Amino acid sequence: MRQITLSTAVNEAIAEEMRRDETIFLIGEDVAEAGTPFKITSGLVEEFGTDRVIDTPISEPGFMGIAVGAAMTGSRPIVDLMFGDFIFLIMDQLCNQAAKTHYMSGGKLNVPLVLRTNMGATRRSAAQHSQSLHAIVAHIPGLKVAMPSSALEAKGLLKTAIRDNNPVVIFEDKLMYQDKAEVPEGELLIPFGVANVKREGADITLVGTSSMVQVAEKAAEILAAEGISAEVIDPRTIVPLDMDTINTSVRKTSRCIVIDEGHQSFGITSEIASRIMEQSFYYLDGPVVRMGAMDVPIPFSPALEDITVPTPERVVAVARRLMAGEMINAT
Amino acid sequence: MSDMKTNTEDYLRMYRQMVRIRSFEDQANQLYLSAKMPGLTHMYSGEEAVAVGICEALKVTDKITSTHRGHGHCVAKGADFKQMFCELLGKEEGYCRGKGGSMHIADQSNGNLGANAIVGGSMGIATGSALSAKRLGRDDVTVCFFGDGATAQGLMYEVMNMAALWSLPIIYACENNGYSEYTRTDEIAAGSITGRAEAFGIEAFKVDGQNVLAVNELAQKLVARCRKGEGPFFIELETYRYHGHHVGDINREYYRSKDEEKGWHADRDPITNFSKWLISQGIADQDELDSMQVKIKSEATAAVAYALDAHYPDVREVDMHVFAETP
Numbered sequence: 001m002r003q004i005t006l007s008t009a010v011n012e013a014i015a016e017e018m019r020r021d022e023t024i025f026l027i028g029e030d031v032a033e034a035g036t037p038f039k040i041t042s043g044l045v046e047e048f049g050t051d052r053v054i055d056t057p058i059s060e061p062g063f064m065g066i067a068v069g070a071a072m073t074g075s076r077p078i079v080d081l082m083f084g085d086f087i088f089l090i091m092d093q094l095c096n097q098a099a100k101t102h103y104m105s106g107g108k109l110n111v112p113l114v115l116r117t118n119m120g121a122t123r124r125s126a127a128q129h130s131q132s133l134h135a136i137v138a139h140i141p142g143l144k145v146a147m148p149s150s151a152l153e154a155k156g157l158l159k160t161a162i163r164d165n166n167p168v169v170i171f172e173d174k175l176m177y178q179d180k181a182e183v184p185e186g187e188l189l190i191p192f193g194v195a196n197v198k199r200e201g202a203d204i205t206l207v208g209t210s211s212m213v214q215v216a217e218k219a220a221e222i223l224a225a226e227g228i229s230a231e232v233i234d235p236r237t238i239v240p241l242d243m244d245t246i247n248t249s250v251r252k253t254s255r256c257i258v259i260d261e262g263h264q265s266f267g268i269t270s271e272i273a274s275r276i277m278e279q280s281f282y283y284l285d286g287p288v289v290r291m292g293a294m295d296v297p298i299p300f301s302p303a304l305e306d307i308t309v310p311t312p313e314r315v316v317a318v319a320r321r322l323m324a325g326e327m328i329n330a331t
Numbered sequence: 332m333s334d335m336k337t338n339t340e341d342y343l344r345m346y347r348q349m350v351r352i353r354s355f356e357d358q359a360n361q362l363y364l365s366a367k368m369p370g371l372t373h374m375y376s377g378e379e380a381v382a383v384g385i386c387e388a389l390k391v392t393d394k395i396t397s398t399h400r401g402h403g404h405c406v407a408k409g410a411d412f413k414q415m416f417c418e419l420l421g422k423e424e425g426y427c428r429g430k431g432g433s434m435h436i437a438d439q440s441n442g443n444l445g446a447n448a449i450v451g452g453s454m455g456i457a458t459g460s461a462l463s464a465k466r467l468g469r470d471d472v473t474v475c476f477f478g479d480g481a482t483a484q485g486l487m488y489e490v491m492n493m494a495a496l497w498s499l500p501i502i503y504a505c506e507n508n509g510y511s512e513y514t515r516t517d518e519i520a521a522g523s524i525t526g527r528a529e530a531f532g533i534e535a536f537k538v539d540g541q542n543v544l545a546v547n548e549l550a551q552k553l554v555a556r557c558r559k560g561e562g563p564f565f566i567e568l569e570t571y572r573y574h575g576h577h578v579g580d581i582n583r584e585y586y587r588s589k590d591e592e593k594g595w596h597a598d599r600d601p602i603t604n605f606s607k608w609l610i611s612q613g614i615a616d617q618d619e620l621d622s623m624q625v626k627i628k629s630e631a632t633a634a635v636a637y638a639l640d641a642h643y644p645d646v647r648e649v650d651m652h653v654f655a656e657t658p
Contacts, residue, residue: 025466051466057496062489065455066462072444073394073463073471092486096449097456104435105445106428107652141653165655 028080156190264292384546540568
């Protein structure tokens with residue numbers, strides 16, 4: 001099967017959907033001729049014109065608000081937010097307006113829009129261009145949150161998001177844009193709320209999101225060599241969250257580490273761990289362990305930055321201790 | 332002669348709509364004072380000529396966005412009393428099934444995209460509605476209502492910039508009632524308000540917001556120009572809110588004198604002044620106008636009684652409408 005980069009997968013998803021539905025337009029900073037700083041939307045303006053691939057001023061709240069209003073009136077905008085860190089600039093439009101409009105109107109108004117943005121540290125971009133802020137969005141009722149872990153998910157989840165009648169936020173890991181994966185030609189839709197069992201195992205479950213799926217898979221390989229059989233689960237969307245697949249796995253393995261690149265405190269790892277403990281407590285042989293980014297602003301220095309995020313080696317170390325029945329304080 | 336007749340009907344409809352807003356607000360205030368309404372509300376009384384003058388220049392398919400002081404916009408755009416009072420009281424038959432309340436009333440059937448409890452929060456939505464209309468080839472015009480207080484929000488400048496760059500069919504209607512919550516607007520607004528729109532190359536106008544004919548005449552011109560692709564436009568409407576910031580803001584002499592309030596009531600009431608004009612032009616006599624008022628008041632009273640008796644939503648509705656269905 002052909003292999004394409006995550007960047008190409010996103011580009012294909014947008015182009016295919018825009019060909020299918022005239023009401024879709026793309027809006028954001030430098031999305032047209034520049035194709036974004038990551039060159040993800042290159043070529044789209046040539047095919048669809050500046051009427052549908054709309055460059056904006058550097059006005060994130062402005063174009064986000066415009067997208068909300070357009071979505072309420074028959075359009076299906078795809079918003080490109082250049083860095084996930086800029087989500088703080090658009091919080092009112094995203095969380096007070098987009099998320100609540102359907103509910104506040106008693107179901108009469110819809111906001112079918114997609115906000116594409118990114119996440120991920122270790123790019124030497126320092127504290128304001130490296131954050132993984134999906135937990136903040138996931139906290140607000142009315143927003144769906146997708147976290148693709150490869151080019152395949154990037155394409156399939158984005159196409160599903162574009163067809164969803166709700167605001168959907170997609171966090172792509174900016175370090176994975178050039179990573180290739182097998183992606184079939186033609187239509188590809190990945191449903192929301194369906195986790196993917198990436199690797200089957202019997203002794204311990206590793207739940208990972210986005211790039212942490214790769215971290216979990218590498219950790220599973222190392223553990224396999226030591227005779228520990230790890231199961232790896234990629235939830236793919238955190239809102240909605242497929243707890244059935246996670247619970248089934250944890251009830252089988254009796255141990256679990258949840259790995260995510262958001263800050264560990266009050267984050268996705270806490271939410272998933274707490275649901276496992278509520279729903280599968282009597283099947284567990286040890287505490288569910290959270291591994292998130294350290295609770296520090298992302299530092300610039302490579303010597304510091306690299307230790308802020310979970311690595312396969314650290315996951316392996318925690319897994320060994322869990323298997324040995326030790327108490328864990330992961331960070 | 333046929334033109335005259337049409338105008339007569341238009342004038343009387345504008346009068347009726349202003350009286351409907353005033354009656355609605357009088358009832359809403361009573362609901363608050365008698366502790367029958369949950370929460371607070373913000374009265375539009377005194378500003379009727381703004382909403383009516385503008386909305387009477389719009390078609391049902393044209394869109395508006397409204398504010399926390401939004402009952403007037405909702406009535407003027409064609410909403411029904413019963414569904415509005417039901418919404419104010421949190422009842423199932425309300426426009427939003429009781430989930431929005433006074434500050435979030437939306438009436439999609441008449442193009443009202445909703446009131447907004449974030450000051451200036453709907454400016455992006457209104458501008459996006461105009462972008463949709465232009466892109467999808469509809470001739471809709473969108474009016475973004477907001478108060479003078481919202482001119483202090485950065486969002487306004489971001490979206491006016493884009494509306495001007497993209498020639499969007501939108502009218503930014505600034506209802507300048509002189510007070511930004513509990514503070515005089517001249518204490519928080521530097522320079523000129525229309526000058527801010529003009530900085531983006533947007534044609535801006537100032538009009539007496541107590542004169543429904545002046546407002547309507549300007550709105551008709553600008554709506555027609557928007558439909559021809561000449562938008563966006565900006566209007567500053569000088570007006571006055573009779574009540575405080577909200578219904579509970581009763582002791583307000585620390586920021587606004589009673590004399591000032593009396594002066595606006597006596598000299599610049601939009602309904603009283605328009606009724607004098609209607610009589611002087613021979614369009615209606617005092618008896619006709621009085622009987623219209625009585626009829627509207629009884630409609631409002633009946634709608635309140637209906638809403639007080641109406642059902643609350645079933646508790647099972649609490650987690651409905653968080654997400655829309657996707658077929």
